[in-house]
């Protein structure tokens with residue numbers, strides 16, 4: 001890693017506004033990078049003077065971090081040669097969460113259950129959740145903090161104790177009302193507030209719906225490729241995800257698949273994840289008819305449909321359903337910020353009470369205070385105007401990324417998907433090792449996910465890179481992709 005690459009890597013992870021001393025942050029980021037082998041054994045670090053200059057911080061700050069890391073054995077000095085990553089780093093990283101790589105785990109050695117071991121082995125969540133080109137993360141720096149804090153203060157001043165205790169039922173009533181109103185208008189979802197169950201995000205919605213509607217061993221069709229989270233939540237509940245191929249029209253079951261109706265069909269009709277296509281009307285009709293005929297539940301994951309740049313957002317699949325077979329999953333993770341942890345599932349009216357009860361009993365939910373603030377945020381129009389602003393910003397960033405791709409590769413590499421969402425899928429030639437590209441990119445401080453990792457069936461896996469652009473400052477999109485292009489070229 002060169003000085004410039006290392007300083008980029010560090011700059012992306014040091015937050016001067018978070019109140020934590022920079023010397024401590026620097027120490028922690030370097031320690032983490034050593035433990036996760038992003039900074040390999042033997043790597044020479046720049047002198048404290050050079051690094052301080054690159055990061056525009058005091059030399060003392062770097063010296064403090066280096067000395068602490070030396071004292072703990074992570075770094076060593078070699079007389080006359082400089083500072084290096086020491087080779088005494090333990091192979092076993094204490095916290096599982098510290099690893100980005102899918103580190104194999106022995107179920108027995110840790111006492112994990114079979115499914116626990118599977119979950120850890122196939123974990124998809126990255127340690128880094130911010131920076132070029134982290135997929136699925138919006139620009140949280142553009143969130144209107146002042147408006148939010150004004151609304152929040154209003155509730156603190158009133159000291160509403162009922163908002164500070166456990167929640168009961170499907171969430172804070174005014175928020176359920178606001179979400180239902182928004183979904184009816186913006187997404188053509190057919191629903192009343194009663195049908196909206198407020199959760200802590202799509203992950204929890206999938207967990208809840210699976211526990212209430214399926215039994216151990218039931219099969220769930222998932223798109224292949226699909227979002228790793230869906231797959232992992234299902235397997236952790238001992239359900240069986242069945243990978244179904246995807247074509248230009250969306251999920252594409254063969255006759256042999258159709259002969260064995262599953263319990264659930266998980267789909268992303270507005271913006272297939274991660275390839276980006278929109279499910280065709282005829283495929284939507286086919287799925288709805290099939291679901292009705294075989295009593296299958298369709299789980300519509302509508303995670304980022306607000307962001308369409310060349311056309312209006314598309315109507316939901318739920319809005320076309322006349323037999324109450326669709327559950328609609330939504331989230332504020334992409335529209336506002338993922339750390340908010342608020343999402344919702346819209347269920348058929350007949351299931352609303354059962355879902356509200358299940359939610360309260362399983363998760364002992366709360367967050368009513370946050371939900372009250374969010375309700376006001378929506379009712380006062382801040383939600384709609386934030387989406388409008390973000391749409392302009394993300395459209396610009398997507399365009400910058402497309403330009404950078406074509407500047408570097410012309411038409412040689414195809415982009416999958418249309419003008420929508422927070423990421424693009426850049427397809428690589430067959431036999432290109434996309435995971436190796438991602439590993440090298442990460443060493444340079446660039447986060448990218450390999451497309452092949454989203455497939456369940458190895459014979460279908462296509463190499464490619466999932467590039468999130470929404471959280472990358474516009475002026476960084478082109479230059480960072482240019483650096484990534486250098487790595488890609490070495491693998492073509």
Ligand SMILES: Cc1ncc(COP(=O)(O)O)c(C=O)c1O
Pocket residue numbers: 135136200201202203204227229268273301303330331332333338342343
């Ligand atoms: C397709 C898809 N569904 C669901 C989620 C997760 O949503 P939430 O943050 O609400 O759990 C993501 C996050 O990236 C996603 O890409």
